[in-house]
Amino acid sequence: MTARTTTTLGKAVAGLPGQVHAGQARTAAAGIDGTMVMPSAVRPISQRFVRELAHITSGKTLRAEKLYKVFGRRSDEAVRRLEAGEDQATVCEELKVTPAVTDVSFEVNAGEIFVVMGLSGSGKSTLIRMLNGLLQPTSGKVFLEDRELTALGDKQLRGLRRQRVSMVFQQFALFPHRSVLDNAAYALEVRKIAKEERFEKARRALEMVGLSGWEKSLPVQLSGGMRQRVGLARALAAETDILLMDEAFSALDPLIRREMQDQLIDLQRSLEKTIVFITHDLNEAMKLGDRIAILQAGRAVQIGTAEEILNAPANDYVAQFMADVDRSRVLTADMIKEKPRATVDARSDPGETLQTMRDHRLTVAFVTDAQQRLAGAVLDDEVAAAATRGDETIESLVRADIRQTKADAFIAELLVPAAQSLLPIAVVDDDERLVGVVRRTRLLAALGGRNSDSHYDAEEANRV
Ligand SMILES: Nc1ncnc2c1ncn2[C@@H]1O[C@H](COP(=O)(O)OP(=O)(O)O)[C@@H](O)[C@H]1O
Numbered sequence: 230m231t232a233r234t235t236t237t238l239g240k241a242v243a244g245l246p247g248q249v250h251a252g253q254a255r256t257a258a259a260g261i262d263g264t265m266v267m268p269s270a271v272r273p274i275s276q277r278f279v280r281e282l283a284h285i286t287s288g289k290t291l292r293a294e295k296l297y298k299v300f301g302r303r304s305d306e307a308v309r310r311l312e313a314g315e316d317q318a319t320v321c322e323e324l325k326v327t328p329a330v331t332d333v334s335f336e337v338n339a340g341e342i343f344v345v346m347g348l349s350g351s352g353k354s355t356l357i358r359m360l361n362g363l364l365q366p367t368s369g370k371v372f373l374e375d376r377e378l379t380a381l382g383d384k385q386l387r388g389l390r391r392q393r394v395s396m397v398f399q400q401f402a403l404f405p406h407r408s409v410l411d412n413a414a415y416a417l418e419v420r421k422i423a424k425e426e427r428f429e430k431a432r433r434a435l436e437m438v439g440l441s442g443w444e445k446s447l448p449v450q451l452s453g454g455m456r457q458r459v460g461l462a463r464a465l466a467a468e469t470d471i472l473l474m475d476e477a478f479s480a481l482d483p484l485i486r487r488e489m490q491d492q493l494i495d496l497q498r499s500l501e502k503t504i505v506f507i508t509h510d511l512n513e514a515m516k517l518g519d520r521i522a523i524l525q526a527g528r529a530v531q532i533g534t535a536e537e538i539l540n541a542p543a544n545d546y547v548a549q550f551m552a553d554v555d556r557s558r559v560l561t562a563d564m565i566k567e568k569p570r571a572t573v574d575a576r577s578d579p580g581e582t583l584q585t586m587r588d589h590r591l592t593v594a595f596v597t598d599a600q601q602r603l604a605g606a607v608l609d610d611e612v613a614a615a616a617t618r619g620d621e622t623i624e625s626l627v628r629a630d631i632r633q634t635k636a637d638a639f640i641a642e643l644l645v646p647a648a649q650s651l652l653p654i655a656v657v658d659d660d661e662r663l664v665g666v667v668r669r670t671r672l673l674a675a676l677g678g679r680n681s682d683s684h685y686d687a688e689e690a691n692r693v
């Protein structure tokens with residue numbers, strides 16, 4: 230990263246030392262008048278790049294450092310012995326303690342959904358309560374940017390929590406005798422924000438979660454899904470940049486639950502909060518998490534993206550979990566696409582085209598224009614015939630019926646197109662530019678749980 234980039238982004242931040250939100254970074258990157266201010270920007274800057282940049286300049290939002298929470302009278306002694314590497318079962322037995330969280334370290338990036346996944350009793354709630362200071366760790370530290378949360382006094386901690394962190398619980402925690410609007414405005418009331426302003430913000434938050442029109446209702450008049458939306462609206466109304474969600478969707482029926490997951494993903498696109506989301510449901514974890522930490526009996530046995538964990542489980546326990554995952558709805562076109570080895574221009578000469586295809590051992594070549602926009606594909610035998618005929622260009626050979634997909638499509642969506650055409654699927658960006666190619670063998674290998682399909686490469690090498 231260049232110094233100038235960092236400075237430009239740094240200036241965009243007001244009031245939060247050392248922190249840049251992804252959303253603010255995007256504004257900064259696009260410049261006030263819409264021109265790019267990044268010195269290296271030749272092409273438009275991708276959202277992903279801007280997000281990554283925001284993380285680099287802001288550092289990490291939340292950080293857990295060797296966190297332990299041991300319940301029981303002799304907890305300190307237990308931590309010492311666990312740290313020394315003693316067997317957990319022995320320590321529990323001898324000291325009569327319950328280690329809920331053991332030696333957990335991780336960092337949460339600004340603007341990401343960080344999922345903590347584990348079975349009931351694995352220490353998830355204990356962990357999240359230490360993240361916002363509701364629970365003091367037996368040992369270890371929690372940092373919010375550069376401030377050590379675990380070193381703050383009660384009053385400071387309360388202040389910081391109100392300004393920065395909201396919680397959403399499984400049991401919606403609504404006040405039964407207050408209206409939906411009043412419930413949604415609750416966190417602001419605690420902060421002593423004037424009535425008009427807090428109702429205004431609560432109204433906007435209710436609108437975001439699709440509850441406009443229900444402001445005057447009481448919680449009892451709402452379905453479970455709607456009540457959880459009020460819980461979410463309350464957290465959003467508080468306008469904190471960090472959301473901690475403890476099994477927030479776990480009590481909901483599957484259909485409503487999926488709706489809430491989709492809505493969270495949707496909201497997150499524009500809000501770009503930093504979210505720690507706790508769940509015992511692996512598919513939910515895979516769907517929501519930018520990264521996932523897997524807790525096993527209080528230990529974070531693996532932290533990584535869904536793809537990383539799926540492809541390289543850290544131990545047998547994780548591997549067993551992964552066996553249940555619907556890979557077709559976790560892996561995306563982006564994850565299995567390959568770079569096109571060569572592309573050709575519709576105006577080029579058949580002889581030259583054929584040479585290019587042979588050089589790259591292609592039987593199918595994608596045709597693109599000068600801006601890399603996809604125009605179609607040509608087949609080698611047809612190009613060869615055109616060369617023999619003496620055609621001037623390959624234009625008349627271009628097949629336009631290419632199956633296309635966007636990079637973020639789940640591979641479940643690629644199965645039908647792959648079955649319909651022998652040609653590889655083209656991965657295009659929002660401007661129709663060709664960014665990759667998905668081969669059928671790669672698709673099948675990915676579904677079957679193979680990291681790579683190198684075994685098939687020789688066979689397939691001359692396809693595209
Ligand atoms: N206040 C407490 N006192 C004693 N044990 C506790 C307390 N809170 C949690 N535990 C124990 O710590 C472990 C982890 O609990 P919890 O964090 O609630 O797990 P999860 O949220 O993953 O279901 C469990 O064995 C639980 O019984």
Ligand SMILES: [Mg+2]
Pocket residue numbers: 353354355476
């Ligand atoms: Mg829990």
